[in-house]
Amino acid sequence: MKSREMKNTIAFFLLSIGLVVMLFPFFWMVLSAFKSQKDVYAYPPIWFPKLWQFENFKKVFDLVPFGRYYFNSILVSVLSTIGQIGVSVLAAYSLARLRFPFKKFIYTFILSTMLMPFVVTMIPTFLIISSFKWIDTYQGLIVPFLFNGFSIIFLVPFFESIPRDLQDAARIDGCGYFKILFAVILSNSRSALSTITLFSFLGHWRNYLWPLIATNTTEMRTLPIGLKYLISEGGSEYHLLMAASLMAIIPVLVLYIFMEKQFIKSVTMTGIK
Amino acid sequence: MMKRRSLVKYNKKETMVAYICLLPALTFAFIFVVIPLINVFYLSLTNWDLIKTSKKFIGLQNYKYIFSDAKFTKSIVNTLLFAGVKIPADLVLSLCIAMLLDRKIWVRRFFRASYFAPVVLPMVAATLIWIWIYDPTFGPLNQILELFGLSPVKWLYDPKWAMFSVILFSLWKGLGYNIVIFLAGLQAIPDTYSEAARIDGANDRQIFFKITLPLLSPIVNFVVLMGIINSFKIFTQISVMTPEGGPLYSTGVMVFYIYQQAFEKFKIGRASAAAVILFLMVLALTGVQKKLGKKHIHYM
Numbered sequence: 001m002k003s004r005e006m007k008n009t010i011a012f013f014l015l016s017i018g019l020v021v022m023l024f025p026f027f028w029m030v031l032s033a034f035k036s037q038k039d040v041y042a043y044p045p046i047w048f049p050k051l052w053q054f055e056n057f058k059k060v061f062d063l064v065p066f067g068r069y070y071f072n073s074i075l076v077s078v079l080s081t082i083g084q085i086g087v088s089v090l091a092a093y094s095l096a097r098l099r100f101p102f103k104k105f106i107y108t109f110i111l112s113t114m115l116m117p118f119v120v121t122m123i124p125t126f127l128i129i130s131s132f133k134w135i136d137t138y139q140g141l142i143v144p145f146l147f148n149g150f151s152i153i154f155l156v157p158f159f160e161s162i163p164r165d166l167q168d169a170a171r172i173d174g175c176g177y178f179k180i181l182f183a184v185i186l187s188n189s190r191s192a193l194s195t196i197t198l199f200s201f202l203g204h205w206r207n208y209l210w211p212l213i214a215t216n217t218t219e220m221r222t223l224p225i226g227l228k229y230l231i232s233e234g235g236s237e238y239h240l241l242m243a244a245s246l247m248a249i250i251p252v253l254v255l256y257i258f259m260e261k262q263f264i265k266s267v268t269m270t271g272i273k
Numbered sequence: 274m275m276k277r278r279s280l281v282k283y284n285k286k287e288t289m290v291a292y293i294c295l296l297p298a299l300t301f302a303f304i305f306v307v308i309p310l311i312n313v314f315y316l317s318l319t320n321w322d323l324i325k326t327s328k329k330f331i332g333l334q335n336y337k338y339i340f341s342d343a344k345f346t347k348s349i350v351n352t353l354l355f356a357g358v359k360i361p362a363d364l365v366l367s368l369c370i371a372m373l374l375d376r377k378i379w380v381r382r383f384f385r386a387s388y389f390a391p392v393v394l395p396m397v398a399a400t401l402i403w404i405w406i407y408d409p410t411f412g413p414l415n416q417i418l419e420l421f422g423l424s425p426v427k428w429l430y431d432p433k434w435a436m437f438s439v440i441l442f443s444l445w446k447g448l449g450y451n452i453v454i455f456l457a458g459l460q461a462i463p464d465t466y467s468e469a470a471r472i473d474g475a476n477d478r479q480i481f482f483k484i485t486l487p488l489l490s491p492i493v494n495f496v497v498l499m500g501i502i503n504s505f506k507i508f509t510q511i512s513v514m515t516p517e518g519g520p521l522y523s524t525g526v527m528v529f530y531i532y533q534q535a536f537e538k539f540k541i542g543r544a545s546a547a548a549v550i551l552f553l554m555v556l557a558l559t560g561v562q563k564k565l566g567k568k569h570i571h572y573m
């Protein structure tokens with residue numbers, strides 16, 4: 001028993017060292033976001049700001065339309081998530097609960113789309129979107145992502161696991177197919193739905209490659225693209241870059257601190273079933 | 274009984290409802306997956322650039338071109354280098370940390386939450402922090418090196434170190450994901466297994482290699498498969514940290530090459546050829562991995 005306690009102490013010690021490495025970039029970002037330009041380019045580097053510069057945050061807004069980036073990111077992520085979940089729920093309901101010809105074939109097809117990296121279809125997708133004249137529009141950023149094989153395949157087993165008896169009882173009560181979907185299936189798979197919603201939202205929020213090529217004007221940039229261009233447009237002034245990063249990170253971090261359990265659960269649910 | 278059931282005709286209304294429900298998904302899949310996939314093969318055989326109005330069929334010339342382009346072959350090497358270093362390092366580190374976290378230690382949940390925190394950060398914002406951490410003159414990393422009496426490194430500006438810097442950042446960013454997955458796997462293994470082995474005289478090493486690791490093998494398979502697919506997709510951190518593909522193209526990966534050809538040089542045909550090669554490589558590698566992995570794997 002003694003040796004187990006010893007081992008636990010060593011484990012704690014090792015984890016603490018790792019913790020410092022994992023959290024250091026966070027501290028560095030927060031401290032730097034408040035530094036003045038002089039502190040940033042001081043040699044040897046200074047760890048703590050001499051004078052806390054709160055106007056760094058204001059300067060970011062003066063430099064680029066940061067509020068607009070934020071608005072675009074929220075709008076695109078929310079609409080993409082709602083659309084994607086809607087499309088996925090309908091498809092998963094059909095695959096999980098209904099009998100129809102070619103079901104297995106369709107399931108296999110959707111499953112196989114998951115293995116394909118987006119970059120393979122990116123160029124033709126770009127050409128399709130430009131032929132719709134959708135470059136630099138919100139629909140151009142949203143519509144290509146409404147189909148997501150993973151979120152359909154993820155929902156199927158959860159829908160399947162709901163007892164048939166519930167569905168039969170609802171049918172006897174006179175419920176149609178769509179009533180059953182809402183009253184029986186969806187209301188009994190809240191945990192799976194919230195997991196896939198979180199997962200899909202974060203996916204859209206961090207999307208980078210597509211908005212990089214599908215937007216041209218500053219007004220249509222999402223947060224990740226805005227941050228990328230801030231490097232060239234902000235003259236790589238690190239304190240402003242850090243202030244901008246901090247502002248981009250805070251909502252996600254706050255969400256994470258309050259919903260940590262849900263985040264961890266969604267990883268284990270989506271990773272291993 | 275079962276046989277008779279399968280002979281029963283499909284309910285007409287049910288079939289109709291099923292197809293109505295599948296319609297949106299299949300329509301979008303058709304427009305944004307099936308057609309583009311066919312089209313990328315076709316485009317790779319044409320000489321189209323976005324400026325020209327006509328495209329001509331030129332056979333395999335694009336493939337000939339990219340394979341004689343030193344940048345393309347280098348991008349394959351760089352992608353494989355990224356995968357070859359990152360996947361094993363990620364596997365070993367995350368498994369070790371997960372095993373430490375599997376013990377009953379103080380503030381365990383705080384540890385787990387902190388190791389996972391970088392995963393939730395937006396990639397570009399996280400990249401910006403590390404660009405500064407890596408800054409050769411003003412960055413804190415070189416300062417720390419000097420503290421230990423080591424000579425400073427030019428990180429992202431040194432062709433020898435640039436890829437390593439990107440890998441180190443990517444490890445920090447993604448480690449928590451695999452830790453959480455391994456931890457869930459470890460917690461699913463009943464304690465009785467290792468206790469029984471201990472009574473039979475097994476030591477820690479034997480327990481790890483004979484019990485823990487074999488029981489975790491489906492998860493290891495999953496982590497490796499995801500690692501392969503994700504390595505071929507890597508782009509964001511490359512594009513932000515090293516906008517030109519790094520010194521001497523030392524961080525130019527395949528997606529970066531495709532992006533440059535298509536959207537900086539407007540060579541749609543060549544970019545499509547490179548995308549086809551990437552597709553075939555992912556297909557081949559996941560096929561090999563599936564053959565090697567004995568147990569069932571879940572994709573995501």
